Amino acid sequence: MRGWNRPLGAAVLMILTAACSGGGQPSASSSAAPVTLTISDFSVEQTDFHKQVAAEYQRVYPNVTIQWQSTAQAQYEQTLPLAFQSKQAPDLFYWQKQGSNTMNWLLSNSWISTVSPDGKVPSDWTKRWPAGSFQNGINMKDGKVYGFPWQDTHYWGPGYMYMNKAVFGQAGLDPTNPPTTWSQLADTCATIKSKTKAYCMAVPLKGTDWQRTWYAMAAGNMTDLFFDYKNGKFSLDNPAMLQTFNYLQGLYNKGDFAPGVQDKSFSRQQFAAGQAAIYMDGPWMISVWDQLGFHSDSYVVAAHPNPDGGAKGALSSLNSQNAYWVSSQTQHAAEAWKFIQWMTNPTGFFAQNFLKGQFATLAFADDKKLLTDPAWQQVFKIADKTGFRVQYPDPLLKCPALAQSKAYTDASALHPNWEHQVMVDAITSNKDLRPAAQLVVTTRQQALESELQKESAAGLKVSLSCYEFGTNGWDYTQNFNTANYSKP
Amino acid sequence: MNELSRRPPIAAGRLSLSAIRASAARGAGPDGRRFWIPVFLLPFLLLYGGFTLWPLLATAYYSLYNWDGIRPLSDFVGLGNYQKIMADPIFWLAFKNTLVFAVVETAIKLPLALFVAILLTRRWLLFKTFFRTVFFLPIILPVALAGLVFTYLLNPSNGAIDSFLADRGWIHTPIDLLGHGNTALVAIILVAVWQIFGQYMVYWMAALQNVPEDV
Numbered sequence: 001m002r003g004w005n006r007p008l009g010a011a012v013l014m015i016l017t018a019a020c021s022g023g024g025q026p027s028a029s030s031s032a033a034p035v036t037l038t039i040s041d042f043s044v045e046q047t048d049f050h051k052q053v054a055a056e057y058q059r060v061y062p063n064v065t066i067q068w069q070s071t072a073q074a075q076y077e078q079t080l081p082l083a084f085q086s087k088q089a090p091d092l093f094y095w096q097k098q099g100s101n102t103m104n105w106l107l108s109n110s111w112i113s114t115v116s117p118d119g120k121v122p123s124d125w126t127k128r129w130p131a132g133s134f135q136n137g138i139n140m141k142d143g144k145v146y147g148f149p150w151q152d153t154h155y156w157g158p159g160y161m162y163m164n165k166a167v168f169g170q171a172g173l174d175p176t177n178p179p180t181t182w183s184q185l186a187d188t189c190a191t192i193k194s195k196t197k198a199y200c201m202a203v204p205l206k207g208t209d210w211q212r213t214w215y216a217m218a219a220g221n222m223t224d225l226f227f228d229y230k231n232g233k234f235s236l237d238n239p240a241m242l243q244t245f246n247y248l249q250g251l252y253n254k255g256d257f258a259p260g261v262q263d264k265s266f267s268r269q270q271f272a273a274g275q276a277a278i279y280m281d282g283p284w285m286i287s288v289w290d291q292l293g294f295h296s297d298s299y300v301v302a303a304h305p306n307p308d309g310g311a312k313g314a315l316s317s318l319n320s321q322n323a324y325w326v327s328s329q330t331q332h333a334a335e336a337w338k339f340i341q342w343m344t345n346p347t348g349f350f351a352q353n354f355l356k357g358q359f360a361t362l363a364f365a366d367d368k369k370l371l372t373d374p375a376w377q378q379v380f381k382i383a384d385k386t387g388f389r390v391q392y393p394d395p396l397l398k399c400p401a402l403a404q405s406k407a408y409t410d411a412s413a414l415h416p417n418w419e420h421q422v423m424v425d426a427i428t429s430n431k432d433l434r435p436a437a438q439l440v441v442t443t444r445q446q447a448l449e450s451e452l453q454k455e456s457a458a459g460l461k462v463s464l465s466c467y468e469f470g471t472n473g474w475d476y477t478q479n480f481n482t483a484n485y486s487k488p
Numbered sequence: 489m490n491e492l493s494r495r496p497p498i499a500a501g502r503l504s505l506s507a508i509r510a511s512a513a514r515g516a517g518p519d520g521r522r523f524w525i526p527v528f529l530l531p532f533l534l535l536y537g538g539f540t541l542w543p544l545l546a547t548a549y550y551s552l553y554n555w556d557g558i559r560p561l562s563d564f565v566g567l568g569n570y571q572k573i574m575a576d577p578i579f580w581l582a583f584k585n586t587l588v589f590a591v592v593e594t595a596i597k598l599p600l601a602l603f604v605a606i607l608l609t610r611r612w613l614l615f616k617t618f619f620r621t622v623f624f625l626p627i628i629l630p631v632a633l634a635g636l637v638f639t640y641l642l643n644p645s646n647g648a649i650d651s652f653l654a655d656r657g658w659i660h661t662p663i664d665l666l667g668h669g670n671t672a673l674v675a676i677i678l679v680a681v682w683q684i685f686g687q688y689m690v691y692w693m694a695a696l697q698n699v700p701e702d703v
Binding site for chain 2: 081108109199205255258259260261262266270275415428429
């Protein structure tokens with residue numbers, strides 16, 4: 001029996017050590033122990049780049065293996081919740097569905113933990129982003145950081161007009177002198193139609209793809225959102241929105257749109273193949289065109305045209321691009337934080353090669369310096385003009401209790417994509433949009449207001465005034481002054 | 489004498505006790521059938537239960553909750569979801585479209601299939617096998633593929649049908665059959681008939697084999 005004392009004692013010591021190690025918390029990994037860090041997103045087009053990232057990171061940190069899994073978006077949005085339910089969530093994941101309310105939604109589902117094991121981050125890390133990027137209620141809570149802006153929201157977004165140089169040339173038009181007003185756009189379309197065999201505009205109408213043209217044109221007249229943040233009201237039936245729609249319907253009826261209810265892929269291919277002269281979308285098209293073999297020497301980028309009397313609105317910019325999160329189920333919190341710091345180095349391997357691949361802009365990197373394609377330079381010039389894209393107010397920052405409110409989400413979820421459906425139906429059937437728009441707005445607004453009242457009656461400090469910013473003097477053509485959040 | 493001849497003769501219709509025991513052990517008797525029937529049914533039942541029955545029951549159960557598919561099931565609404573959908577005009581529009589599709593498609597494909605089947609069973613018709621094959625071929629195409637092919641053919645921007653009609657001067661502006669509600673339904677019905685009527689043609693032909701030609 002004596003011979004068993006030492007091994008028995010060692011076994012007891014090991015058991016006691018394990019029991020006392022705090023099994024409920026994710027453990028900070030030893031930097032020497034081999035670690036596999038899993039990252040999930042739906043950036044399938046970046047798969048090769050992810051492999052380079054994994055190789056480079058392992059070169060720098062040999063004990064860490066990065067497993068970056070990208071799947072198609074629809075599949076990803078179904079399987080990620082299942083992964084969390086079955087306790088097989090990745091260490092880091094991409095999620096951004098709820099816009100600026102994403103963090104609150106993820107916290108309510110217990111999906112995320114702080115970016116660093118203790119929630120505190122050094123100031124030299126937050127300084128990688130513009131001032132004001134870290135906001136309580138958006139990517140911070142109770143002083144702890146949960147997220148970080150991924151893509152920038154100044155250059156990235158809808159509103160750019162791409163013009164096919166060849167088609168413009170055939171029509172005798174100069175794409176470097178683009179139409180800047182609605183009348184000029186209509187005239188350009190008439191010329192293209194009469195002098196070429198191409199269509200004027202490739203406009204996808206399938207599903208929600210209509211938004212690519214709609215957001216660009218609606219922003220110039222009021223807003224690219226379906227909610228009026230000046231008056232706290234859903235806005236499709238607003239006279240300015242109806243005016244924008246009627247203008248586009250007029251172009252459609254004149255045959256200025258390529259015919260058919262096409263999806264975005266088809267419309268993009270039409271544009272690249274010279275079957276259409278104009279396509280509207282975001283700067284992500286630069287890499288899409290490249291993949292289609294249609295490079296920046298074949299097209300020109302310009303700002304969307306505005307109403308003849310001048311811009312009465314602008315595209316919206318919100319702090320809604322907090323996209324990568326540390327999973328609450330990670331067992332490698334320290335390693336995840338180390339990777340985030342490495343990834344968000346503004347001049348590091350990741351930023352340099354990500355921007356070289358032109359996948360997107362990055363909120364923490366010098367996009368202007370690292371994105372060298374001439375098309376990107378055109379994008380920067382357009383977006384830097386005052387009034388192209390403005391900082392919108394965020395109701396969450398005015399009324400933090402909205403983090404627990406479901407009123408707006410539920411009102412928006414009534415008939416998802418209803419606005420797109422009624423607009424496409426009206427445009428293809430040549431119907432007046434007003435009755436359908438009024439139905440959409442009335443239904444959503446009633447749902448929003450009744451739910452807010454119920455939540456308020458239950459003690460939540462929310463009301464419709466949380467969504468009204470016009471009384472603060474804000475207008476759609478201006479950046480919202482964040483000091484006005486504290487004004488009543 | 490061989491082994492078999494040393495065995496007692498078996499009376500007609502009666503088995504020896506040892507034979508009965510032996511067959512029961514092999515599972516061939518009534519007791520054996522009771523054992524093997526469920527064994528053979530089990531794989532199917534497992535698959536059916538797991539992939540058809542369970543999802544059906546789970547769906548019915550989930551339909552009683554206001555659930556986003558992610559959070560725990562907590563917001564019981566009873567028949568609230570059904571009340572909402574019954575009050576939704578888009579649901580009734582979809583219902584109407586589906587009903588029209590089913591009725592009109594059936595009303596076209598059955599008589600058409602019968603007519604073609606009668607023709608193909610005529611003695612005087614030449615190249616019967618060729619026509620039978622051509623009419624039957626669409627049925628082997630997956631439905632999704634057929635839909636995709638016709639989406640391309642009917643595309644008003646560069647589809648083959650519009651291009652053919654425009655080249656001959658029969659149309660001057662593209663016809664967007666799939667872009668308008670009424671024409672889209674007609675187009676879908678015709679494509680569905682094209683794809684499926686060959687199957688019914690074969691059914692009719694099998695039935696017509698027993699009908700004298702002069703009838």
